[in-house]
Amino acid sequence: xxxxxxxxxxxxxxxxxxxxxxxxxxxxxxxxxxxxxxxxxxxxxxxxxxxxxxxxxxxxxxxxxxxxxxxxxxxxxxxxxxxxxxxxxxxxxxxxxxxxxxxxxxxxxxxxxxxxxxxxxxxxxxxxxxxxxxxxxxxxxxxxxxxxxxxxxxxxxxxxxxxxxxxxxxxxxxxxxxxxxxxxxxxxxxxxxx
Amino acid sequence: xxxxxxxxxxxxxxxxxxxxxxxxxxxxxxxxxxxxxxxxxxxxxxxxxxxxxxxxxxxxxxxxxxxxxxxxxxxxxxxxxxxxxxxxxxxxxxxxxxxxxxxxxxxxxxxxxxxxxxxxxxxxxxxxxxxxxxxxxxxxxxxxxxxxxxxxxxxxxxxxxxxxxxxxxxxxxxxxxxxxxxxxxxxxxxxxxxxxxxxxxxxxxxxxxxxxxxxxxxxx
Numbered sequence: 001x002x003x004x005x006x007x008x009x010x011x012x013x014x015x016x017x018x019x020x021x022x023x024x025x026x027x028x029x030x031x032x033x034x035x036x037x038x039x040x041x042x043x044x045x046x047x048x049x050x051x052x053x054x055x056x057x058x059x060x061x062x063x064x065x066x067x068x069x070x071x072x073x074x075x076x077x078x079x080x081x082x083x084x085x086x087x088x089x090x091x092x093x094x095x096x097x098x099x100x101x102x103x104x105x106x107x108x109x110x111x112x113x114x115x116x117x118x119x120x121x122x123x124x125x126x127x128x129x130x131x132x133x134x135x136x137x138x139x140x141x142x143x144x145x146x147x148x149x150x151x152x153x154x155x156x157x158x159x160x161x162x163x164x165x166x167x168x169x170x171x172x173x174x175x176x177x178x179x180x181x182x183x184x185x186x187x188x189x190x191x192x193x194x
Numbered sequence: 195x196x197x198x199x200x201x202x203x204x205x206x207x208x209x210x211x212x213x214x215x216x217x218x219x220x221x222x223x224x225x226x227x228x229x230x231x232x233x234x235x236x237x238x239x240x241x242x243x244x245x246x247x248x249x250x251x252x253x254x255x256x257x258x259x260x261x262x263x264x265x266x267x268x269x270x271x272x273x274x275x276x277x278x279x280x281x282x283x284x285x286x287x288x289x290x291x292x293x294x295x296x297x298x299x300x301x302x303x304x305x306x307x308x309x310x311x312x313x314x315x316x317x318x319x320x321x322x323x324x325x326x327x328x329x330x331x332x333x334x335x336x337x338x339x340x341x342x343x344x345x346x347x348x349x350x351x352x353x354x355x356x357x358x359x360x361x362x363x364x365x366x367x368x369x370x371x372x373x374x375x376x377x378x379x380x381x382x383x384x385x386x387x388x389x390x391x392x393x394x395x396x397x398x399x400x401x402x403x404x405x406x407x408x409x410x411x412x413x414x
Binding site: 017020021024028029032033036037042043046047049050051053054057058117120121124125128139142143144148149161164167168171174175178183184185 | 201202205206209211236237238239240241242243244246247248249250252253254256258259335338339342343346350353354356357
């Protein structure tokens with residue numbers, strides 16, 4: 001295990017620029033993944049990921065550890081995503097072509113399973129994209145980024161109870177939407193209607 | 195009402211963030227509430243379904259921020275050379291090569307009056323160069339940052355051009371597909387109308403036949 005984020009931040013603030021590269025290597029994939037799940041665009045995810053780290057690079061000198069470094073990074077990324085969404089002036093859209101190159105989850109799966117998984121992946125992505133922004137962010141941070149409730153509260157700057165309310169409402173809506181499409185979750189397998 | 199109050203605990207249990215006390219309290223409620231049992235099972239099933247959304251293969255988007263190591267070595271070498279040059283100039287170093295042997299001389303005392311001002315000029319030049327180098331080293335982060343920004347802008351523009359091209363191609367394909375589909379629908383509609391007209395004519399002819407037969411039967 002390498003140095004803690006806080007140690008790397010202190011090293012950077014002490015003049016060690018290379019410490020920032022270690023932070024980038026540690027968080028780049030996670031941040032890029034989170035942006036992708038919000039914007040549904042690979043190109044935009046890479047652009048905004050670069051911009052996130054650029055902003056962090058500029059601002060890290062004055063970062064005083066008021067939040068965890070990772071929470072601060074997620075905050076920057078989410079703000080950039082919100083700006084981008086506002087600029088689009090439309091609701092989130094899902095490019096089915098782009099979703100099509102999702103990495104297969106199971107190398108041993110048959111072709112039919114892969115096709116079914118890909119279809120399910122698209123449907124889940126589309127259902128999440130249709131959620132209100134606040135619920136979508138809560139679900140992505142919890143379900144896909146694996147942040148704890150206090151961390152999400154820090155990132156979104158709201159109380160933990162608000163995070164839980166948004167998450168619960170989002171999950172409830174998602175379940176309804178997916179069930180309307182005949183997709184019912186079970187602990188064994190997700191069942192999609194033919 | 196109690197179900198509402200344990201909802202937060204349900205989420206904590208669902209995501210493995212509940213402490214021992216809340217888990218025990220929630221499980222007590224769960225043992226007597228079939229609604230919450232069902233709700234928890236549904237949420238677990240949903241979480242399983244959500245895992246189907248996988249990410250595409252990612253490419254790195256951020257390059258190194260720190261300059262490469264040889265940069266510092268080169269900067270150090272440049273400083274040493276500058277310092278050496280400055281020292282030689284201060285010592286009145288002189289080298290001549292005019293149709294004869296190479297003459298190297300330190301401490302050009304013979305031309306003290308002319309060398310001294312030159313040495314001071316050299317000294318001020320070296321000092322100003324050193325100042326520039328120091329400023330450059332201090333402003334290194336800004337320089338690196340600027341390079342990074344221009345590189346990113348270039349990459350972004352390339353990507354946007356690619357996206358526009360891809361979108362245009364997709365638009366053309368969709369338009370062609372839509373046109374084929376519309377033509378097929380128009381064709382199908384015409385066939386349908388044609389069929390309907392044929393049926394109508396057949397029915398009319400059939401009716402006319404009946405009328406004629408009926409009128410023939412009445413005549414005798």
